[in-house]
Amino acid sequence: MPITITMPALSPTMTEGKLAKWLKQAGDKVAPGDVIAEIETDKATMEVEAVDEGVLDQILVQAGTEHVAVNSPIAVLRGEGEAPGAKPAPAAVPAPATTVSPQASRSAPAAPPAAVAAPSHGGDRVFASPLARRMAAQAGIDLAGLRGSGPQGRIVKHDVEAAIAGGKAAPKAAPAAAATLPGAPAPTAPIVPTAGFPPFELVPATTMRKTIARRLTEAKQTIPHFYLSIDCEIDKLLSLRKELNASDEKLKISVNDMIVKASAIALMRVPAANAAWTEEGMRLYKSADISVAVATDGGLITPIVRGAEGKGLAKIAAETKDLAARARAGKLKLDEFQGGTFSISNLGMYGIRAFSAVINPPQGAILAVGAGEQRPVVKAGALAIATVVTLTLSSDHRVVDGAVGAEFLKALKALIEDPMTMLL
Numbered sequence: 001m002p003i004t005i006t007m008p009a010l011s012p013t014m015t016e017g018k019l020a021k022w023l024k025q026a027g028d029k030v031a032p033g034d035v036i037a038e039i040e041t042d043k044a045t046m047e048v049e050a051v052d053e054g055v056l057d058q059i060l061v062q063a064g065t066e067h068v069a070v071n072s073p074i075a076v077l078r079g080e081g082e083a084p085g086a087k088p089a090p091a092a093v094p095a096p097a098t099t100v101s102p103q104a105s106r107s108a109p110a111a112p113p114a115a116v117a118a119p120s121h122g123g124d125r126v127f128a129s130p131l132a133r134r135m136a137a138q139a140g141i142d143l144a145g146l147r148g149s150g151p152q153g154r155i156v157k158h159d160v161e162a163a164i165a166g167g168k169a170a171p172k173a174a175p176a177a178a179a180t181l182p183g184a185p186a187p188t189a190p191i192v193p194t195a196g197f198p199p200f201e202l203v204p205a206t207t208m209r210k211t212i213a214r215r216l217t218e219a220k221q222t223i224p225h226f227y228l229s230i231d232c233e234i235d236k237l238l239s240l241r242k243e244l245n246a247s248d249e250k251l252k253i254s255v256n257d258m259i260v261k262a263s264a265i266a267l268m269r270v271p272a273a274n275a276a277w278t279e280e281g282m283r284l285y286k287s288a289d290i291s292v293a294v295a296t297d298g299g300l301i302t303p304i305v306r307g308a309e310g311k312g313l314a315k316i317a318a319e320t321k322d323l324a325a326r327a328r329a330g331k332l333k334l335d336e337f338q339g340g341t342f343s344i345s346n347l348g349m350y351g352i353r354a355f356s357a358v359i360n361p362p363q364g365a366i367l368a369v370g371a372g373e374q375r376p377v378v379k380a381g382a383l384a385i386a387t388v389v390t391l392t393l394s395s396d397h398r399v400v401d402g403a404v405g406a407e408f409l410k411a412l413k414a415l416i417e418d419p420m421t422m423l424l
Helices: 102-107 130-139 157-165 207-222 235-247 255-269 313-328 402-417 419-423
Strands: 003-006 016-022 035-040 045-049 054-059 065-069 073-078 225-233 275-278 281-284 290-292 294-296 299-301 342-346 365-369 373-379 382-396
Touching: 016 207, 035 073, 130 157, 207 299, 225 402, 235 255, 235 382, 235 402, 235 419, 255 290, 255 313, 255 342, 255 365, 255 402, 255 419, 290 313, 294 313, 365 402, 382 402, 402 419
Parallel strands: 290 342, 342 365
Antiparallel strands: 003 073, 016 035, 016 065, 035 045, 054 073, 225 382, 275 281, 294 299, 365 382, 373 382
16 A cells, blocks of 8 residues: 655754655655755754665655645655555644743654654554554554564564564554645745835745744743853964964864863862753763854754763764754754754854853853954953953853853963963
8 A cells, every 4th residue: 555755854943844845756766765855944954864675656745845844744655556646644733842941842752754744542642654553553553562672662564563472463453534635835825015124035944944933932932041251362372373284284273172172171160060950850861972163054053062071072062063064055864953962153254252152941041252352351460351242141040040151251360361271
């Protein structure tokens, strides 16, 4: 029986997406693991892999279509020997969503990527491949009672075969109604003269830009921000960076890479700052997964350097460069920008002396890095010149108290002003 391929949920916040490109065309053979399409989510452009083999029989949603709802049919896959154009099995309709608090939605784990939507049973999602669901339906197997052996616990063909051999059949449930096909994109409203405004061009907001707007509004409305600033002399740091880069022509360590490393070590020394607030309690993270803000054409995205406290400067520099390049190309994987325990946003390259960043929920803090500039300082009672950078910490007061934030900045300042301690 033909299999309906549906719009996958590729991030926890995704409710709809844009089908950017089909990489397989009608009539092409498809094998498990083949990339069949590119989907523009609320975060990035991501690839969708097939989980079954067969022939791509029908494309139901054309490339470039926007506002395609999650779980709505986008294509039909037929098996070997099946006639083209056969009617596919009804797509599973997800259980109604329950109301959750904003904090709960922010801290919810990401659903694993899939080429089809996972079925639901009793309000709990059960992840299974289309073939496994079809075999279970034919044999009367209740998927909720099976343990998956596939990636991230996904139920696959082998699990259903084992259940059939063990006689675990259950009464068949009535097939759910097919999901409604997505409608055509809403037409753009014409621009009309507006009293009091000069002529303008209306640029439609992308899915990513809409998500950024929503999350920033949510962050400022629901997170009690407070701000602490500190000045750090970075002449020793700049000198060490110059020596390290001169030692190997392949090394391209930046000041930001060194601040990432210093922040990770400081978070380990002040673990109360490496935290997040949830309704169940405070999460105290055991590693420093540093989200580094990257500006892209579509908006800001924060790829993550995981376990930065245990990585050398060369490794951090290479990872950051690779992540930033793929972020701008929209090619990040889900686990490369979902999560993180602490963020760093650097506007120093634009000459910004100091600024206050908005916390990236559900994290508990973000560090804003300004430009390094020569300033007059007093040393041993005499006026001198030093290269100084202003760091501003934005903290969630529900989880990071003022004293904790100050202790973190003190530890960070010590590392930046004596950077050799980062290498110990």
